[in-house]
Amino acid sequence: MKSAVETLNPTRVRLTVEVPFEELKDSLDAAYKKINQQVTVKGFRKGKIPARVIDQRFGRGAVLEEAVNDALPKFYTEAVNDAELNPLGQPDVDITELKDGETLNFTAEVDIRPTIEIPDYSGIEVTVDAVEVSEEDVDKAVEELRGRFASTNPVERAAAEGDVVTIDLEAKVDGEVLEDGVAAGVQYTIGSGELLDGIDEAVTGLEAGGEATFTSELKGGTAEGKESEVTVKVTAVAARELPELDDDFAQMASEFDTLEELRADSRKRLENMKQYDQATQAQERVLDELLKLAEVPIPEKLLEDEVKTRKHNLEHHQLGQMGLDIEKYLEIQGKTVEEFDAETTEQAVKGIKTQFILDELVNKEKLNVNQEELTEHLMRRAATSGMSPDEFAKAVVEGGQVPMLVGEVARGKALAVVVEAVKVTDTNGEVVDLADDEDETETATETVEAVVEGDTEGDAAAEKTEA
Incomplete structure (x- = not known):
């Protein structure tokens, strides 16, 4: 097998490959064997049909096509290895000449890894943020931990910032209640921003049994992104109580003995x-x-x-x-x-x-x-x-x-x-x-x-x- 490489650009080459016909022998034998297993000819047992009969009945061209399809990947790989290329992706193959008993010629265009010169990088200088932890950063982290250990107690007063309210919701679009726009018994912490825009203002000041209506863009569901008229009813108000920041809290919330x-x-x-x-x-x-x-x-x-x-x-x-x-x-x-x-x-x-x-x-x-x-x-x-x-x-x-x-x-x-x-x-x-x-x-x-x-x-x- 002979092969030559033509550089089309820094990332693409064309391989020209010439294969002597005798190199196709194994693939031709395999092609006859495969066709033998797939067809039946009267007077011959399956798998025992002579090659000349297959040529007569189904055409030598079908056998050659099967053999070439089988052999091309092997010849292409050999050409790539001989040229010491690093191909990227699949090649575009074109059979330029196929003469029965004489030769198989084909070309293969393929992307390759470009040759790269590593630059001198020793002069690179970059600036990054300094590692600084303030008392405020520590305070915030401890407060977040403290919040995870908060308890809630029912209260009989108007809801305020930080309270946990239990609410029922009903969303309408164009006056119609959405199938997935009704929810009951939802717990929400006022000020958390975890539900709809406008809900904090709507529930603040409401006692258990109170309700309000507000307009908000829906963040999910079948009407996501649409303006909706939302009715919210408060069924319960509970105050969040945070534990005291002391050694007892440290022992409860961590493996440490002191705050x-x-x-x-x-x-x-x-x-x-x-x-x-x-x-x-x-x-x-x-x-x-x-x-x-x-x-x-x-x-x-x-x-x-x-x-x-x-x-x-x-x-x-x-x-x-x-x-x-x-x-x-x-x-x-x-x-x-x-x-x-x-x-x-x-x-x-x-x-x-x-x-x-x-x-x-x-x-x-x-x-x-x-x-x-x-x-x-x-x-x-x-x-x-x-x-x-x-x-x-x-x-x-x-x-x-x-x-x-x-x-x-x-x-x-x-x-x-x-x-x-x-x-x-x-x-x-x-x-x-x-x-x-x-x-x-x-x-x-x-x-x-x-x-x-x-x-x-x-x-x-x-x-x-x-x-």
Whole structure:
């Protein structure tokens, strides 16, 4: 077999392949055998029809077509390996010549990974938020914990901010009560913002038995997004009572004996959270600077497929879980379809560039992933998928996805190498040393995943929806 490579552009090549006809012998034998099992000819047992009879009855062309379809993947793979190419996606194959008994010639156009020069990144400098935990931050954390241990007691007075009211609701659109617009016995904390806009004002000042009507845009159900006339009736009012902030509370709400110890633990937890956020911020900003330095051609077909995948995942997975469709999402985001398409394309380009550059760094730095790192990553992936580690591991192995997970960890390690080599300072001018972070690789892996897989779109929708 002879093959030649023509470079069409930095990300696409054309392979020209010439195959001597004798190379098709095994595939021709297999084709006759397959056709033998599929057809019947009077006077011959099934599977025992001579090749000349198959040629006469069904045509030599049908046999050749079957043989070529069987052999092409093998010849294409051989040509790719001979040329030491890294193909992306499926090739476009064109049979240019097929002469029975003489030769098979074909071409295959395919996208390939571009050759990338890793730039000198040692001069990168980024600034991140300082890790600072104020007394107000600790107070807020303790108050949130205190709120989880609040009790409620019925009161015979008008409802006020912070009270828990039991209410019945009825929603009408255009004067008609909605089938899913009636609810009874709903408990609601005034001021929490967890139900409809306008409900706080409606129930404040009402005693048990009182009712009010207000207008609000429905946030879910069959009439989501429509203006509705909502009638709310208060059936009970209860005051929330918070426990005293003392050592007894610390012992009830935690493993600590004193309030001072509880506050110290809250401070430590907040510091850890801010350190994690700081590390993520550093990695994101270093990655952005690295991408600016590198020239990375993007295969058009790969970009097209990536954009389609991101849109599909957003619409059918992330938004679906939040009860949103693409139209509502764009409304919440305040974007036009054109703006959404442009942003999705930009993010897809960034994801592909990130993958190409970090994969090249993995090769250049000869980075390996050990079993412990892979297991840790698998455990985190299992937790986010809602599956047990054993279930997730089984699904990964059966789906042949182990190399994918190894690649994710390797890219995280590559980003960590870059971050350790550059200058990171906080807003106070202090140098930040992320090399001391025990979870640096896993944090970097998460950062890379978000860029490569496009998780940020759904997160943005969730944040705005919750707000």
